[in-house]
Amino acid sequence: MCSRTPRNSRTGRPRSTEADTAILEATRAALVDLGWSKLTMGDVAGRAGVAKTTLYRRWANKNELVVDAVAVLFDELELPDLGSLQADIEHVVLQFAALLERPETKTALMAVVAESTRDAPLRERIRASIVDRQKRLVLAGRRRAQQRGELPSDRDPTTVEATDDLIFDVIAGAVVHRALVSAEPVDGQWVARLSALLVGGLGAVATLGE
Amino acid sequence: MCSRTPRNSRTGRPRSTEADTAILEATRAALVDLGWSKLTMGDVAGRAGVAKTTLYRRWANKNELVVDAVAVLFDELELPDLGSLQADIEHVVLQFAALLERPETKTALMAVVAESTRDAPLRERIRASIVDRQKRLVLAGRRRAQQRGELPSDRDPTTVEATDDLIFDVIAGAVVHRALVSAEPVDGQWVARLSALLVGGLGAVATLGE
Amino acid sequence: MCSRTPRNSRTGRPRSTEADTAILEATRAALVDLGWSKLTMGDVAGRAGVAKTTLYRRWANKNELVVDAVAVLFDELELPDLGSLQADIEHVVLQFAALLERPETKTALMAVVAESTRDAPLRERIRASIVDRQKRLVLAGRRRAQQRGELPSDRDPTTVEATDDLIFDVIAGAVVHRALVSAEPVDGQWVARLSALLVGGLGAVATLGE
Amino acid sequence: MCSRTPRNSRTGRPRSTEADTAILEATRAALVDLGWSKLTMGDVAGRAGVAKTTLYRRWANKNELVVDAVAVLFDELELPDLGSLQADIEHVVLQFAALLERPETKTALMAVVAESTRDAPLRERIRASIVDRQKRLVLAGRRRAQQRGELPSDRDPTTVEATDDLIFDVIAGAVVHRALVSAEPVDGQWVARLSALLVGGLGAVATLGE
DNA sequence: TCTTAACCGAGACGGTACGTCCCGTCTTTTT
DNA sequence: AAAAAGACGGGACGTACCGTCTCGGTTAAGA
Numbered sequence: 001m002c003s004r005t006p007r008n009s010r011t012g013r014p015r016s017t018e019a020d021t022a023i024l025e026a027t028r029a030a031l032v033d034l035g036w037s038k039l040t041m042g043d044v045a046g047r048a049g050v051a052k053t054t055l056y057r058r059w060a061n062k063n064e065l066v067v068d069a070v071a072v073l074f075d076e077l078e079l080p081d082l083g084s085l086q087a088d089i090e091h092v093v094l095q096f097a098a099l100l101e102r103p104e105t106k107t108a109l110m111a112v113v114a115e116s117t118r119d120a121p122l123r124e125r126i127r128a129s130i131v132d133r134q135k136r137l138v139l140a141g142r143r144r145a146q147q148r149g150e151l152p153s154d155r156d157p158t159t160v161e162a163t164d165d166l167i168f169d170v171i172a173g174a175v176v177h178r179a180l181v182s183a184e185p186v187d188g189q190w191v192a193r194l195s196a197l198l199v200g201g202l203g204a205v206a207t208l209g210e
Numbered sequence: 211m212c213s214r215t216p217r218n219s220r221t222g223r224p225r226s227t228e229a230d231t232a233i234l235e236a237t238r239a240a241l242v243d244l245g246w247s248k249l250t251m252g253d254v255a256g257r258a259g260v261a262k263t264t265l266y267r268r269w270a271n272k273n274e275l276v277v278d279a280v281a282v283l284f285d286e287l288e289l290p291d292l293g294s295l296q297a298d299i300e301h302v303v304l305q306f307a308a309l310l311e312r313p314e315t316k317t318a319l320m321a322v323v324a325e326s327t328r329d330a331p332l333r334e335r336i337r338a339s340i341v342d343r344q345k346r347l348v349l350a351g352r353r354r355a356q357q358r359g360e361l362p363s364d365r366d367p368t369t370v371e372a373t374d375d376l377i378f379d380v381i382a383g384a385v386v387h388r389a390l391v392s393a394e395p396v397d398g399q400w401v402a403r404l405s406a407l408l409v410g411g412l413g414a415v416a417t418l419g420e
Numbered sequence: 421m422c423s424r425t426p427r428n429s430r431t432g433r434p435r436s437t438e439a440d441t442a443i444l445e446a447t448r449a450a451l452v453d454l455g456w457s458k459l460t461m462g463d464v465a466g467r468a469g470v471a472k473t474t475l476y477r478r479w480a481n482k483n484e485l486v487v488d489a490v491a492v493l494f495d496e497l498e499l500p501d502l503g504s505l506q507a508d509i510e511h512v513v514l515q516f517a518a519l520l521e522r523p524e525t526k527t528a529l530m531a532v533v534a535e536s537t538r539d540a541p542l543r544e545r546i547r548a549s550i551v552d553r554q555k556r557l558v559l560a561g562r563r564r565a566q567q568r569g570e571l572p573s574d575r576d577p578t579t580v581e582a583t584d585d586l587i588f589d590v591i592a593g594a595v596v597h598r599a600l601v602s603a604e605p606v607d608g609q610w611v612a613r614l615s616a617l618l619v620g621g622l623g624a625v626a627t628l629g630e
Numbered sequence: 631m632c633s634r635t636p637r638n639s640r641t642g643r644p645r646s647t648e649a650d651t652a653i654l655e656a657t658r659a660a661l662v663d664l665g666w667s668k669l670t671m672g673d674v675a676g677r678a679g680v681a682k683t684t685l686y687r688r689w690a691n692k693n694e695l696v697v698d699a700v701a702v703l704f705d706e707l708e709l710p711d712l713g714s715l716q717a718d719i720e721h722v723v724l725q726f727a728a729l730l731e732r733p734e735t736k737t738a739l740m741a742v743v744a745e746s747t748r749d750a751p752l753r754e755r756i757r758a759s760i761v762d763r764q765k766r767l768v769l770a771g772r773r774r775a776q777q778r779g780e781l782p783s784d785r786d787p788t789t790v791e792a793t794d795d796l797i798f799d800v801i802a803g804a805v806v807h808r809a810l811v812s813a814e815p816v817d818g819q820w821v822a823r824l825s826a827l828l829v830g831g832l833g834a835v836a837t838l839g840e
Numbered sequence: 841t842c843t844t845a846a847c848c849g850a851g852a853c854g855g856t857a858c859g860t861c862c863c864g865t866c867t868t869t870t871t
Numbered sequence: 872a873a874a875a876a877g878a879c880g881g882g883a884c885g886t887a888c889c890g891t892c893t894c895g896g897t898t899a900a901g902a
Binding site for chain 2: 184
């Protein structure tokens, strides 16, 4: 979780795990109150009741701290079986939109992505902490649809993975763009249209490799 | 273009129009060299051979300046008629991906969007300067496809607009997510799959309103 | 006076002379309240109602600032003609002792001298601002004594200068050592003994060169 | 020697005496390398191969540590009988000047004196460890000169002590001022002049009390 | 021999000050 | 009135040390 792994030595005073959690909580609170660009390391330290040095001992900079603070929120997303692929998609999209409406994520997500365009370690951290972890939802939804017979069974595994990635980029990208760039609500109608587009289009994509 | 409109008085020394263009060019150059987060107003002023006051007389802050500097690049996107809806989509997606590969836009776009989540005037400026201007591409593509008979003619105008918006969010969102978040290449295969998904799904969306 | 001379350009906003004096006064006040070692640049800036940057624009570090703040106090020393060499010496020694009793000088003088042992520019600044300026007192006293006939007229000018320097080091050194190292009072008795020693010994030194 | 006397309990692990000497040596080495103001407790601990806690268990702060580290050097001063008061004075002055040329003492002596102006315990420690211990040299020199008949025998013991103190302040003060403030060499000529001044002046001081 | 109390190294902790960078504003002279 | 120049008050940065505090482990006297 922390950026700077302490040496695996057993000597010396161990790091306080309470400080860890206090810092991450304080970071989320500061994101809510101030937004990403006005969040300062000193302010977070103050809110957490911790010295600035304690903060820098764990995270090299604001971006890595924010990624860790926000990442955990994305693990709340779930994919309950609602009986049909379209229903599953609509449910997860609404969940994701609700997550993006939270002020912590709304202000932080695009900011760290922007920073990551010039910071490879940060990019890797985002991928590991947030992006890759959510692909599980696409996987689960696709497999469930295959079991239901809504989608054909796998043939070429690379094609399947490429399609999974495409669906992930389309869903996540569309919701983020709607919510943050277009800045318009992700309501039931919009979600219905999006999921209809996906379900309808998936057949065309499946026949593409043949 | 400029943020602060001067009084319409004709007295006094007129503003230098050369300064305007020099500043915007300098901003793009600074974005390339430094990225959004390390770009400073002082540095831009220095590159443009201009005093900081001259800069602030025109733009209130870094974000508005960057939006103006980058917006013009998005007007390069075009939609030549390639004979089919799928070909048109593939072409514009590749163009958009190429634009996002440019270091100016790559570092700036997500950054200003992130800032805009807490800054309504900036959000409006982005919408006016960048977002809404590109919806023309979706409009043009859809109409052309209708003329070709690839898509049914309009019935309910609000449904049409909602679908246009959806397609816009899906295309733009997916490309941005692929390029900046997933950080993987927008290559021919991926574009082919995306456009197949869209063309295949559009029928399903069209029948939704009935 | 200031450490960092601005370019002799006439362009731009000129430096505030009020800031100069406010900073030096604040420095002396901080020396009185906190002493040299607890004096901080931030505190001085705060007392002066000035930003830290304004302070650093003028002085590179605490030591140079303190030298300038204290130097002016040494210019208060005078040498009124009291009729005899011994009386003149006693008077200036008492004045010097009174100056060293002031908390500003007491805490600052030895501190900057200590720092100057590893900082040649500072050493030069102390010499120019404080040390050399006070040699005038020795010169004036010696000339007056020669006019009175208490001391022989000059013969070898280098000998004269060497003797002046010796007397300066002896007087200044003895008073400083008494006041700060031995930490005992420079009272009338002690001063009388010191001046007797000097007046009595000067004859022996004068005949040394022969 | 150490600042914090442990309880006189005989139980528990006794303090390492090797640590004591290692710390003092490390302190002198650090003074040579870094000077007083850049010397840090952590650095000294590192050089001594000792934990910071071990250091603080013995000395309360940097100043007391430095006084102890430097004090021992002053005990090297000796006063061999060279046959005349003037020769004895010249010898001890040259010794003292040589001591002040050593980088450890040069940087440390004035610094701790400066600190002592606002720190009574430190002042007392300096007096006990350094100042008073060197007055023995003045005492020995004066007695030897009295035995030789160069100086009159004692009459009033308080006058004698006052004169001893005066001579101590004059010699020590003059040498320190010459070496550190004027920053000029304490060479044979200067020493000859100083000792001539003293020997010549001592008679005048002696007759003062009558 | 076994406690046991004080020692030791390592290093994290809450803090303070540092000197730098940039902000957005202001004052000055020049155009 | 706008321009270049640059000083201004202010805020945050990331670093260096401070002196304290926990750790696990060591050491020698006393039971």
